[in-house]
Amino acid sequence: MSSSELLLTLNNKALNLLQEDADKIEKLIEVQMENLTTRQCPLYEEVLDTQMYGLSREVDFAKRAGLITDLAGKQIISKLERNLAELYEALNQKK
Amino acid sequence: MSSSELLLTLNNKALNLLQEDADKIEKLIEVQMENLTTRQCPLYEEVLDTQMYGLSREVDFAKRAGLITDLAGKQIISKLERNLAELYEALNQKK
Numbered sequence: 001m002s003s004s005e006l007l008l009t010l011n012n013k014a015l016n017l018l019q020e021d022a023d024k025i026e027k028l029i030e031v032q033m034e035n036l037t038t039r040q041c042p043l044y045e046e047v048l049d050t051q052m053y054g055l056s057r058e059v060d061f062a063k064r065a066g067l068i069t070d071l072a073g074k075q076i077i078s079k080l081e082r083n084l085a086e087l088y089e090a091l092n093q094k095k
Numbered sequence: 096m097s098s099s100e101l102l103l104t105l106n107n108k109a110l111n112l113l114q115e116d117a118d119k120i121e122k123l124i125e126v127q128m129e130n131l132t133t134r135q136c137p138l139y140e141e142v143l144d145t146q147m148y149g150l151s152r153e154v155d156f157a158k159r160a161g162l163i164t165d166l167a168g169k170q171i172i173s174k175l176e177r178n179l180a181e182l183y184e185a186l187n188q189k190k
Contacts, residue, residue, distance in 0.1 A: 003098050013160055014160050021156075065157070067105075
């Protein structure tokens with residue numbers, strides 16, 4: 001494998017790993033959205049905040065390690081932040 | 096640069112970045128140790144826990160991305176955990 005192929009492989013791997021972790025958070029948000037009308041777990045916000053912090057540290061590390069671009073990192077985080085904002089809005093309307 | 100040189104460069108870079116972040120936590124622990132007899136900030140434990148969690152996520156990501164070995168990751172974390180344990184022990188003796 002040439003250097004540029006190796007770099008591409010590592011970059012793709014890093015991006016896929018981050019996307020996997022982002023998908024897990026996405027799933028947590030979806031589950032809570034579906035449960036809006038039935039039950040709410042008070043620890044959900046705490047768990048989501050912690051997970052978001054963890055992911056942001058991973059993304060930041062991947063950027064510093066030269067594995068992903070600034071833009072790719074921002075896209076992963078901002079998509080989740082929009083979904084989180086929707087969830088919190090929906091939760092507030094329930095209150 | 097050959098593939099193996101590139102990989103070595105990326106591995107070293109990843110390890111250095113993780114060590115930098117570990118050093119920051121180490122510094123936080125030292126500062127709190129020095130302040131044991133003067134003042135204690137109640138948020139310190141919270142901050143340290145959060146920082147440790149963030150670092151563990153970075154280390155885990157670096158392992159999964161194939162940048163560092165399991166052993167290297169464990170060494171970074173366990174050294175900090177020992178220092179943290181010492182700090183908490185010292186804090187408990189003060190109580």
